[in-house]
Amino acid sequence: MKNIGLVAYLDIRESLRAKWFYVYAFVFGGLMGLFFISGITDSVVMGFTGLSRLLLVFIQVTIIILPIFILITTVKSIAGDRESNVLEYMLSFPVSLREYYWGKLLGRFATVFFPVIVALFVGVVWGLGKGGEMPWGMIFLYSALIFALCTLFLGIAFFISTLVKSHDVALGLSFTVWIVLLAFIDVALIGLMMQNRVSDELILTLAMLNPLEAFRIGAIALFDPELTVIGPVAYYLLDTLGHTLLMLYAVLYPVLLGIVFALLGFWAFKKRDLL
Amino acid sequence: MAAIVEAKNVVKTFMGVRVLDDVSLRIDPGEKVAMVGPNGAGKTTLVRSLLGFYHIDGGTIRVAGHDPIKARTDVLREVSFIPQLPPPVRLSVSELLTFIERSTGTPQARIVAQAEAMELDIRSHRHKPFFKLSGGMKQKLLIAIALARRSRLFVFDEPTANLDPAAREHFYRLLSSLDYEHATIFITHRVEEIEGLANRKVTMDLGKVVEDETL
Numbered sequence: 001m002k003n004i005g006l007v008a009y010l011d012i013r014e015s016l017r018a019k020w021f022y023v024y025a026f027v028f029g030g031l032m033g034l035f036f037i038s039g040i041t042d043s044v045v046m047g048f049t050g051l052s053r054l055l056l057v058f059i060q061v062t063i064i065i066l067p068i069f070i071l072i073t074t075v076k077s078i079a080g081d082r083e084s085n086v087l088e089y090m091l092s093f094p095v096s097l098r099e100y101y102w103g104k105l106l107g108r109f110a111t112v113f114f115p116v117i118v119a120l121f122v123g124v125v126w127g128l129g130k131g132g133e134m135p136w137g138m139i140f141l142y143s144a145l146i147f148a149l150c151t152l153f154l155g156i157a158f159f160i161s162t163l164v165k166s167h168d169v170a171l172g173l174s175f176t177v178w179i180v181l182l183a184f185i186d187v188a189l190i191g192l193m194m195q196n197r198v199s200d201e202l203i204l205t206l207a208m209l210n211p212l213e214a215f216r217i218g219a220i221a222l223f224d225p226e227l228t229v230i231g232p233v234a235y236y237l238l239d240t241l242g243h244t245l246l247m248l249y250a251v252l253y254p255v256l257l258g259i260v261f262a263l264l265g266f267w268a269f270k271k272r273d274l275l
Numbered sequence: 276m277a278a279i280v281e282a283k284n285v286v287k288t289f290m291g292v293r294v295l296d297d298v299s300l301r302i303d304p305g306e307k308v309a310m311v312g313p314n315g316a317g318k319t320t321l322v323r324s325l326l327g328f329y330h331i332d333g334g335t336i337r338v339a340g341h342d343p344i345k346a347r348t349d350v351l352r353e354v355s356f357i358p359q360l361p362p363p364v365r366l367s368v369s370e371l372l373t374f375i376e377r378s379t380g381t382p383q384a385r386i387v388a389q390a391e392a393m394e395l396d397i398r399s400h401r402h403k404p405f406f407k408l409s410g411g412m413k414q415k416l417l418i419a420i421a422l423a424r425r426s427r428l429f430v431f432d433e434p435t436a437n438l439d440p441a442a443r444e445h446f447y448r449l450l451s452s453l454d455y456e457h458a459t460i461f462i463t464h465r466v467e468e469i470e471g472l473a474n475r476k477v478t479m480d481l482g483k484v485v486e487d488e489t490l
Binding site for chain 1: 323347351352373
C-alpha cells in the first residue's frame, strides 16, 4: 500500500490545477460571500437569526448543490481519463488497483471536502466578527454532515465511473441519481401520500432510505427539535428513534452507504475490464 | 529458456464478437516482434490483455511467468509500455517522474539522461503539465521513461508516429544499444518503419495470428 499516499497526493495536485476545482471553490466561497452581502446574518426567519441562520442556509444550499458537483466532476474526470487513455498509461506502471482506486478516492475526497469546510469556517469567523457566539454544536454537526455528504456522493461517483465506460452515459446517470434523490424527499412524497395511491409505509420507507432526507433532518434538527418545519418522515423518525439516534442516523447512514458504494465500485474495478 | 510472453488459446469477446480467437503466441527474451495487421485485427486487445487491462474469456496468459490479472504488479514491473498517442496526463513533468520513480524504482536521473540522449532537455520543462508539451516532446519523454526502466519486455504501439526523422533515428539507435537481454513488441501498420529492429513478424487478422515468420 506504499503508493496509496502518492496516488492521493498526485490527484490533489492534479485537481488543484483543474478548472473544475476553481469553479467548485468559487461556488462555495461565492455562496458564503453572497450571504454576507445579502445580510442574511441580520435577518430573522422562523426564529433563526445571526450566525445560526447563516450556517443553516449554507448547509441547506450545500445539500442541494454539493451532490451534483461531486457526481459530475468526479465521473467526468475518471471517465475522461479512461477515454483519453490516461488511465491506460498510468496503470501500465506497477501500482496495484487497490492503491490506485483508494488513492484516487482519498485525493478526490480532500479536494471536494476542504473548500466547503473552509467556506463554512469563513462564515463562522465572519459571524463571530459581527458579535455572534461560537456555535460549537452546530459547527461539529455541520462538519460531520459535509463529511458524510462528500463520502456518500464520492462513493456513488466512483461506483458509476467503474461501472459505466462512456463519459456521456456516466454524466447522464449522475444527473439521474441526483434528480431521483431530490424527488424522493418526503416533501415531494407528501403529494403521493395525500392521493392515497401508495401506502404510507412505502412512502416513509422510501424517504428514510434517501440519504438527502437524512441530511435535511440532520441540518434542521438542532434548531427545531420537534421537527415541525419538516415533513412526516422526520417526525416519524424522531418519534421512533429519539433525538440522539436520529442525529446518528443522519450522519452514519450516508457514510455507510457511501462506503458500500465505494467498495462495490472497487469490486467492479477489479473484476471488470479496466478499459 | 523461459518465455517472456506465453499466451495459449486466448479468447476475448466484446459484445458477442470474438476479438481474440484462440490466439497462441510465445515470445522469448531477445526476440523483437513486429506485430502487424489491419485495424480491428486484435493487436491492441492482445497487448492490453498482456498488460492486465482485459479479463480474457478463455485460455491462459503468462508474462515473465506471472498471470497479468492475478499478479498484475509483478507483470508490470517487467514491462514498459508506450501508447500510440501520448495521453493528456495533467501531472507536471516533475510529478510524473516522481510517480514513476516511486512506483517502479527507476531513478529520475536515469530518465533525464535518456531524455538527453533523445535531445530532450527535461529540466527546463519540469514544472510544465505533461499535456502542454509538444507532441514530439511528449513522445520523446515517454520513450525515455520506457528505456530508463530497463524492462525485460517493451511494448511499443506505433512509437515513432509523432517523431521527426532525426528523433526516430535517435530512438532506433538507443533501442539497439540496450546492453541487456530483453524482448520487444512493436505494434505497427508498416513493418518497413522498424526494419532492422525486428527479427520476427507476427501478422494478425480478425482476432487470429495468421502468419508468424522470422525476419
